[in-house]
Amino acid sequence: MLNDSTASRADFPTPVITCTICHSGHFLLVKRPDSEEQYSSKWAFPGGRIEHGENAIEALRREVLEETGLLLTDRFMFLNSYVYPGAVGLHFVVEAQDRNIRSSEFAEYHWIGSLSEMQRFDRIAGIDNHIEQYLDRRDRAGAWFSLDGASLTADKYLNA
Helix, strand or coil, X not given: CCCCCCCCHHHCCEEEEEEEEEECCEEEEEECCXXXXXXXXXXXXXXXXXXXXXXXXHHHHHXXXXXXXXXXXEEEEEEEEEEECCEEEEEEEEEECCCCCCCXXXXXXXXXXXXXXXXXXXXXXXXXXXXXXXXXXXXXXXCCEEHHHHCCCXXXXXXX
């Protein structure tokens, strides 16, 4: 909420989410279009802006569906947060129910099986950190949470 009458939404960073989508030990990379303003033609993880009225989990589900057509299991893991010019982001790991991409949002998709396999892709600098953190945490008890349980919509949050 903007309390200062001189502040506008433009004064605040755009909230974004990105996610590592995993299935059967593989991770999905997408190639950003040449026309993208930032990181054009780079390989990255799916994601996008959190839209007005959405929480991060709702944005996560929407972005995954729009960009890949994949349906998710109920498991997710928060990994980290990051900043880049004009935006602040949250990175999650989610599990897909299958590996069948049903979207034409990106021209190229690739499932990778290891961090070393990522080295052959011209990717956004720093995204290896997400995989390293996930691999470090994936088998720890309590690392996974429920998407449904974490999505506090108004009816749940306000106890209406």
